[in-house]
Amino acid sequence: GIQVEQSPPDLILQEGANSTLRCNFSDSVNNLQWFHQNPWGQLINLFYIPSGTKQNGRLSATTVATERYSLLYISSSQTTDSGVYFCAVDPGTASKLTFGTGTRLQVTL
């Protein structure tokens, strides 16, 4: 099956810093989503981005489908950005998401 790798696995930032999270996938995909899992365990949809670039406030994402990677940018990080960020892809065979193992982000004061 498709492999999804996320980097870095862990990231510690001071409040106000910027960061880039990466998601590599091993095969072509029809869909790609970024999620934020907050410290309470809830999964929050950030972006649905099978290709191209999108922005939502301090967050933006870019997917280069031909090169099989996606990037999530977090600018001016806040403590509420802490948690785990997951990339999930759908290779299009049966509408099933395959998740990466996540990037754990901690934003400190």
Added chain:
Amino acid sequence: DADVTQTPRNRITKTGKRIMLECSQTKGHDRMYWYRQDPGLGLRLIYYSFDVKDINKGEISDGYSVSRQAQAKFSLSLESAIPNQTALYFCATSDPVRGRDNEQFFGPGTRLTVL
């Protein structure tokens, strides 16, 4: 109000007990999914359903069964719970016809502990 709800939110049970986790949605989506998440890992698909008459096994279906009682309801059962089924369980929905291809939306999760 939450579009995807899960009950219970937390459950502690003993080995060998039968457990049912329930998922309801008001999004009007046809497709529903059950995933489990183990500590430090991403989610893995247990079962999925494209409509009331369509049920499919996912990556890790052994030890689980599901029932799609209606378009809006999808239940996950553990017939005889074992400790390695201790995990966080998520229900999700999607609707490629009305929504954007297969964007999935997740419920709040059920934290299950099997002693």
